Amino acid sequence: xxxxxxxxxxxxxxxxxxxxxxxxxxxxxxxxxxxxxxxxxxxxxxxxxxxxxxxxxxxxxxxxxxxxxxxxxx
Numbered sequence: 001x002x003x004x005x006x007x008x009x010x011x012x013x014x015x016x017x018x019x020x021x022x023x024x025x026x027x028x029x030x031x032x033x034x035x036x037x038x039x040x041x042x043x044x045x046x047x048x049x050x051x052x053x054x055x056x057x058x059x060x061x062x063x064x065x066x067x068x069x070x071x072x073x074x
Contacts, residue, residue: 048055
């Protein structure tokens, strides 16, 4: 092997080892995902509490527009 090829191999092997160590240390961002889930649930609950009746009316109106008023069952 030539000297530049050996040096390139050593650099590549070192990079792979460093990447493997970083992957082993990566545990994920569990608190971040929990926060996102809780915030989404809070937003859905808030919107539902504020505009629930209007959303229901809009949904029923959309169904009536597609199926006709005689086809919607409660």
